Structures are given as structure tokens and as C-alpha cells.
Amino acid sequence: MSDIEKNLRAEAKKLLEEKKVDYVIGYEESNGKVSPCFIDNAKDVEKLVFNPGCVHNLSVYLLEADAENKVGIVAKGCDSRAIIELIKQNQVIRDNVFILGISCDGVKDLLGKDYDKCKNCKYPVPLIYDVLLGEKKEGKEEDYSDVEEIESMSLEERKKFWNKQFEKCIKCHACRNICPLCYCEECALDDKNWVSKSHKFPEIWMSHLIRALHTAGRCVSCGECERACPVNIPLRKLYRKIGKDVKELFDYEAGVNAEDVPPLVAFDLDKDKEKIKQN
Amino acid sequence: MNEEKEPKIIGFLCNWCSYAGADLAGTSRIQQPPNVRVIRVMCSSRIKPELVLKAFKNGADGVLVAGCHPGDCHYMDGNYYTRRRFVILKKFLEYVGIDPRRFRVEWVSASEGMKFKEVVEGMTNELKDLGKFELQ
Numbered sequence A: 001m002s003d004i005e006k007n008l009r010a011e012a013k014k015l016l017e018e019k020k021v022d023y024v025i026g027y028e029e030s031n032g033k034v035s036p037c038f039i040d041n042a043k044d045v046e047k048l049v050f051n052p053g054c055v056h057n058l059s060v061y062l063l064e065a066d067a068e069n070k071v072g073i074v075a076k077g078c079d080s081r082a083i084i085e086l087i088k089q090n091q092v093i094r095d096n097v098f099i100l101g102i103s104c105d106g107v108k109d110l111l112g113k114d115y116d117k118c119k120n121c122k123y124p125v126p127l128i129y130d131v132l133l134g135e136k137k138e139g140k141e142e143d144y145s146d147v148e149e150i151e152s153m154s155l156e157e158r159k160k161f162w163n164k165q166f167e168k169c170i171k172c173h174a175c176r177n178i179c180p181l182c183y184c185e186e187c188a189l190d191d192k193n194w195v196s197k198s199h200k201f202p203e204i205w206m207s208h209l210i211r212a213l214h215t216a217g218r219c220v221s222c223g224e225c226e227r228a229c230p231v232n233i234p235l236r237k238l239y240r241k242i243g244k245d246v247k248e249l250f251d252y253e254a255g256v257n258a259e260d261v262p263p264l265v266a267f268d269l270d271k272d273k274e275k276i277k278q279n
Numbered sequence B: 001m002n003e004e005k006e007p008k009i010i011g012f013l014c015n016w017c018s019y020a021g022a023d024l025a026g027t028s029r030i031q032q033p034p035n036v037r038v039i040r041v042m043c044s045s046r047i048k049p050e051l052v053l054k055a056f057k058n059g060a061d062g063v064l065v066a067g068c069h070p071g072d073c074h075y076m077d078g079n080y081y082t083r084r085r086f087v088i089l090k091k092f093l094e095y096v097g098i099d100p101r102r103f104r105v106e107w108v109s110a111s112e113g114m115k116f117k118e119v120v121e122g123m124t125n126e127l128k129d130l131g132k133f134e135l136q
């Protein structure tokens, strides 16, 4: 058992025994497969694990907590950004969560391959936490080469590439449902004024573009949408384009500081004038 | 006009500046291509990206969003949000393979009938060169 795991269990136990939280959201493992778990009893903390199978961004479950619940949550660097974003967007009350931050070494899929998000992870250490488990470490340099690769294709190629991806979509909405930042009670994707339920063109094009644009300024690149997608649409790469532009144009990054004003409900007169060339 | 070949442009114009500018072009009898179908909105910031996407989905060859010049919005700062929102949309459309010339954001004041004509003319000509918009 790693030190992180040992300390995690001890912290969780303390939280539950002292009744600082109603339950802890963490990871458990059975038959070599890790899944999210909810622990509300101190004697169950031995179930908690932390290992490279802990890919899930647990912050999505914070949306299901009641307003009076106090919740402990295990968060890696990327997960912590979603929590920051949720606090910023008034979906989570800071004092209601106790963040068990973990300095992360990366997670791997069932075949032992690194996830893309870990290959260019800028923030392995949570940006918000109440306790930190593991040693602080350096993140990687900002790297948008995945997006740049697509940007370097011709218009026609890009259209072909993305349309081929969109065509695969079966409209299961797993990408939306797993996204911690898709919390709208009434989703545009369920509104037939915008899109029908069809998974064919042009409706499916419309669905994908709407969701992508709704991630503007809030997607934290956790990659959960892409992981959940049953037909392997590279959604993270789709949304990271917007993240990249938001960074370049508005010098803004989602999920870094809960005090930031979201970029599309803000403006900066001088910089916008200089930087935004409309046509 | 040959309906098939003529580009269809959906123009979202804000009530206070650009719609008035378009109106002025009309009342001053300035000749301009008849390709823009105008949808009047109270402020350019009223336009959600969904509206632009829906126009394309339903067969527009181009979409024009026009509002007051920055600093002149009737609601003080509406178009500062418009400016940010649509620069993101435009770059994203390009990323999924849509020619950026199909989507334009312009600032046209109530007195700029001539500018409105030039925008419409310029866009119509560009769209003619580009041909019909095919989503697939």
C-alpha cells in the first residue's frame, strides 16, 4: 500500500469520525477495476484506494450533493480544476467540501496506456485542497500540439476529419452526463428548438457545435467526455481548441482561480480592442 | 435573380445601430444586393451562437452579425460581449472546417448606410466565389 493510500484512509477516517463530512467520495477497487465509491462510515475507509486506475473525475458527483451535505472528495490536479470551476459558477459551496488533494503521477487506461491528459498535464498538484497527499511536483509546459496538429490541416481536411467523427456519434449523451461542468438543469441539447434527437447530419453537427461552444471558458480538459464516449470521438481535442483561443485572446484559463470572472461575461476594453480582429 | 446561384445570407442586426443603418441604405435608395435576410434583434449581445449555427444548419450560405460600434452600444456594453463571444465562434467554425468568410461580425452605425451596403456587397461577392455552403 502506498503512502498516499495510507494517508488518504487516515484522513478520511478522521473526517468521518469527527463528523466533519457526511460522506467521502473516493475510489475503490474490485477485480482489478477501479470505480468511484461513496463512504459514509469510518469503518469502511479501508476500501479506499489510490492508484493509476483512478482516472474518474469525481467532482461530477458534487452536483448530486444536497445543499446541507458536507462532502469529502478525493481530487487529482485536473479534478481540482473542475471543483474550482464549480465553485466559481456557484454550483458548489466551498465550505461544504473538504478536498483530499492528491499530487498526481498520472493515470492509465485498462491496457496500461497513459491518458492524453496526463501527457501534457500542467497541474498535477491540485490547485485547491484542504490536505495534500504526496509531494508537490512540477507540471509540464503548456502544450497544445494536439490542437495545432488539426489547425495545420486544410479547411477541407478539417471538415472531413470532424464530420467523420460526428458521424460516429450515437447521441448517447454520455459526454454531457459525465462532464462536471455540464450542470444546466435545462440542457440546450434537449431543446428541440435547437436540435432534434436525430444522430444524423445536420442535427448531429449542431449538437456537437452547441456543446463545444458551451464549454467555452469552463472546460478544464479533464478528458472525461472523451473517456466516456463509446465511439471514441476525440472530444477533448475538439474543446481544447476553444480553451486555447480563450487563453490566447483573453489570457484566461478555466479552473485555476475561483475568483476569476468567466471570460465570456467579462471584457477588457484595451486588450480586446487590440487582440480581437473580428473578420 | 437566380435563386439557386445567389448566396443566402442571414443577417442579425441590432435594432439601434445596424438595423437603422440598413434602413438608411434603403431609404437613401443605395443599390445593394438583395441577399441578406434580416433578423432584427434588440442588441448584438442577444445573439446566441446557437442562432448562428441554426442558420447554417438550415441552409444559410453565410451569416452576418452586425451591431453598434464598440463604445456605442445602446445598452452600454452589450457589444463588448458580442465581440468576445463571436471571435471564439469564428475560430471554432474554422477549426471544424467552415470557411471563416461565411461568418462575419461587423460594426455598422445608424448613419452608415454606405458601410452597410459595402458589407453586404463584399460578403455577397465572397460567398459567390465560395459557392453553396455544404455542411457535409
Ligand code: SF4
Binding pocket: A178, A179, A180, A181, A182, A215, A218, A219, A220, A221, A222, A223, A224, A225, A226, A235, A236, A239
Ligand atoms: S468538456 Fe470534457 S474535458 Fe471539458 S470539463 Fe467536461 S468532461 Fe472535462
Ligand code: SF4
Binding pocket: A176, A181, A182, A183, A184, A186, A187, A188, A189, A210, A211, A214, A215
Ligand atoms: S451541453 Fe450546454 S446546455 Fe447542455 S449541460 Fe452542457 S453546457 Fe449545459
Ligand code: SF4
Binding pocket: A168, A169, A170, A171, A172, A173, A174, A175, A176, A225, A228, A229, A230, A231, A232, A233
Ligand atoms: S459520448 Fe460520444 S457517442 Fe455519446 S453523445 Fe457524446 S460524442 Fe456522441
Ligand code: FES
Binding pocket: B014, B015, B016, B017, B018, B042, B043, B044, B045, B067, B068, B073, B074, B075, B078, B079
Ligand atoms: S444595441 Fe447595438 S450592439 Fe448593443
